[in-house]
Amino acid sequence: MKRKAALVLAIAFSVLCLLVMAGCGKSGQQKHIALVFSHEPARWTEGAQMLKEQLEKDGMAVDLMIFTSDDEQKKYVEKAVSDHADCIVLAGGDIKNMGEGLAKAKEKNIPVIDYDSLTPDTDSVTYYVTFDNYGVGEAMGKYIEQKMNLRGGAGPFHIEFFSGSDTDSNAKLMYQGTYDVLKPYFDKGQLKTLSGQSDYASSAIKNWDGKNAQKRMEELVSAYYQSANLDIVVAASDGIAYGVIDGLVGYHGSWPLITGQDADKKALDYIAQGKMAFSIQKPSLILNQKCIRVIKAVVDGSQPEINDDKTYNNGKVTVPTYLCIPRIIDKENLSEVQ
Structure with a gap:
């Protein structure tokens, strides 16, 4: 009986390890994702919460930072870099507040994904996920x-x-x-x-x-x-x-x-x-599904799916992009979303 109990415990422990490893990438280390999002528009903060929940379900550690000022944005980007995040996802803000932090991210080979707002005048952004x-x-x-x-x-x-x-x-x-x-x-x-x-x-x-x-x-x-x-x-x-x-x-x-x-x-x-x-x-669910795919690809060191590599030049580089499709809501189809 003792041997059987020990065997059951060993199997359970092995399964637990496999579940944890599922979100840890090739190195065996749990991946750390930093989400640095503007508080406006509201759909960004809603999208950030959804991203955090799903990424954590997938076994990743997520640091969600919502900024309401220039100073907060600067601080949060620099914190993500100093914490050695495996990936930074950025939504909104001004390059003048975070240029130094993004330059450090590039020096440390930390991929940066722009979420629905392309950061101008920097070569530190790796990918962009947005609507057309x-x-x-x-x-x-x-x-x-x-x-x-x-x-x-x-x-x-x-x-x-x-x-x-x-x-x-x-x-x-x-x-x-x-x-x-x-x-x-x-x-x-x-x-x-x-x-x-x-x-x-x-x-x-x-x-x-x-x-x-x-x-x-x-x-x-x-x-x-x-x-x-x-x-x-x-x-x-x-x-x-x-x-x-x-x-x-x-x-x-x-x-x-x-x-x-x-x-x-x-x-x-x-x-x-x-x-x-x-x-x-511009449903956050659709944007998040694509963004999560890109996040998982970059932290695993693989090539994410993109569908536009020509349009989105930020003044320094043309950023590989995945474009999602939006739709118009007026009185004719209002009942479908209310």
């Missing part, structure tokens, strides 16, 4: 084209752009995707921007901050839309759209078509109420 941001902008433009019957010659309409932060390369790609669709209608006079601020640089909203969008919208209403209708607002995110809506308090014309991105609960409510026309849904 040019495609997001293109989808916005095509929706406007269809709903406003631009192909049928309708117009002229007044349109204003509220683009994403100029520190985020995604924002420029989104803007370009939208503008490329709409440019022919500017050329034909069907679309007009009374403010003259139709380019990316002048329409960018610092830090994607809704309060900055609100302030700019109030200024535009006061200067240009006291007697003229504002027909379309291309808002690059739900948060920016909320600021636009708050900034329309002094506007008394017909309600504009307002775009959005992220499809959070408030945006879905606004779509139902008619305050927003649509939002772009």
Whole structure:
């Protein structure tokens, strides 16, 4: 009986070791993943929690650090490097806060994966996992084209752009995707921007901050839309759209078509109420599934799957990328996500 009990214990111990080793890679050491995520937008923090839970289930050690300031971002990136993380996953922020930390990560051969926001002006980023941001902008433009019957010659309409932060390369790609669709209608006079601020640089909203969008919208209403209708607002995110809506308090014309991105609960409510026309849904689950595959590949020393090695140049290097596919949510399919 004692021999049988000892044998059972030995088998159980062996199984436990195998389960632990499953998440430890070739070296037998448990892999350590550092997640350094901005607190905005909300879907990033939700995605980070989901990533942490799944990676821990897969046997990895995960350090989740959510930053709310420049100082915190700098500190967390440097902590990830000093802790000898096997991989750093980074979402959002500004290169000026973390350039030194990322340079040290490269020196120590720590792979860095950008999550849904490409870090500019660094050669330290190894891979990028995101949605097709040019495609997001293109989808916005095509929706406007269809709903406003631009192909049928309708117009002229007044349109204003509220683009994403100029520190985020995604924002420029989104803007370009939208503008490329709409440019022919500017050329034909069907679309007009009374403010003259139709380019990316002048329409960018610092830090994607809704309060900055609100302030700019109030200024535009006061200067240009006291007697003229504002027909379309291309808002690059739900948060920016909320600021636009708050900034329309002094506007008394017909309600504009307002775009959005992220499809959070408030945006879905606004779509139902008619305050927003649509939002772009970018499900964290889909993004995380692809990101986890890339993480596992890099910590095991293998080549991850990518589907774009040409588009995403951050000013220093072209970063190998996996692009996920987003979708538009408006009143027609709202019931599918509520």
